Amino acid sequence: MRALLPIYLLVALLISGCGPNYIGDTQIEDTPDNRAVMAMVDDYRRAIETRDIGTLQQLVSRRYYENASTTDVDSDDYGRDEVLVSVLPMLAESVQKVFYQVRVTSIAIQKEAALVDFEYVLKFRFLDGTKSQWALKSDVNQLQLVREEGSWRILSGM
Numbered sequence: 120m121r122a123l124l125p126i127y128l129l130v131a132l133l134i135s136g137c138g139p140n141y142i143g144d145t146q147i148e149d150t151p152d153n154r155a156v157m158a159m160v161d162d163y164r165r166a167i168e169t170r171d172i173g174t175l176q177q178l179v180s181r182r183y184y185e186n187a188s189t190t191d192v193d194s195d196d197y198g199r200d201e202v203l204v205s206v207l208p209m210l211a212e213s214v215q216k217v218f219y220q221v222r223v224t225s226i227a228i229q230k231e232a233a234l235v236d237f238e239y240v241l242k243f244r245f246l247d248g249t250k251s252q253w254a255l256k257s258d259v260n261q262l263q264l265v266r267e268e269g270s271w272r273i274l275s276g277m
Contacts, residue, residue, distance in 0.1 A: 145223060152228050156264065159271040160235055163262075164221045167241075170214060172207045180265050180272035206277075215251060216244040224259075233264040233271065 140149040147153050159178065166174035220240040227234045240257040262276035 147223060147226055152233075153226050156226050156228065156233050156235060156271055157223060159264070160221060160223060160237070160262065163273065163277075164219050167210075167219045168217045170211050170217065172211050175207055175210075178273050179277070180267060180274045182265065183272075183274060183277075185275050185277065214243050214245045218242040231266040232274075233266075235262040235264060235276075236260075237262070 141147060142149045142153060142157055145157075147157065162174060163178055165171070166178065218241070221237050222239070223235060223237045225234075225236040236259065238257070238259050240255075242253065242255045244251055244253050260276055263274040264271045265274045266272075
């Protein structure tokens, strides 16, 4: 039995070294594309927290389209122009402080498109008229990304 111990250890070592590597403490496989997507998601998260409108503008695809999760109603749909003209300025003007935690749960990449599923906790202080108040939201979301000019951009899901 003692003579088999080195063989068992060698097999255990080989088996443990054959599995996929993951990014950080996620279950996202460590590949160059997944790393690029994770970096873009982190850029997005940091830009929301710091209300960095310039970075958010750069992360939005030219073809951005949002249906506000209401596929049967189009009155609340909006595109890139509305994001740049209405949504982002509101973030800069009305929101005073943001804490945004994101945990990516899956990434699916097919050629020049990617789907990123994530859980988030968003805590923010905003002005409601002259009154400042805090709000808290936690949920799951999906970003749809497209590769444009060699970089991942947000196609929908902001």
